[in-house]
Amino acid sequence: MPNDEERARYATMSIWIALSRDKVMLDNLVTASRGEGDWQPLAPRTGFGGWSDDYASILPLLRPLPLNLFDWQF
Numbered sequence: 001m002p003n004d005e006e007r008a009r010y011a012t013m014s015i016w017i018a019l020s021r022d023k024v025m026l027d028n029l030v031t032a033s034r035g036e037g038d039w040q041p042l043a044p045r046t047g048f049g050g051w052s053d054d055y056a057s058i059l060p061l062l063r064p065l066p067l068n069l070f071d072w073q074f
Contacts, residue, residue, distance in 0.1 A: 017042065 002011035020026050030039045
């Protein structure tokens with residue numbers, strides 16, 4: 001989250017998701033961030049099928065954003 005000074009300069013935040021079949025690659029990402037990143041595993045969703053070559057819709061994952069993004073709670 002940007003602090004007040006950064007927000008005054010219109011800084012925003014991003015949420016990134018890293019995907020890999022190789023757990024070692026994801027572990028290396030956590031190690032390389034040296035505690036500066038807040039990497040954590042995604043919790044599985046019940047009733048949600050994974051992506052495949054035949055199905056890759058992000059629509060079931062979208063949710064409305066609040067009017068003020070700085071009020072967003074994760």
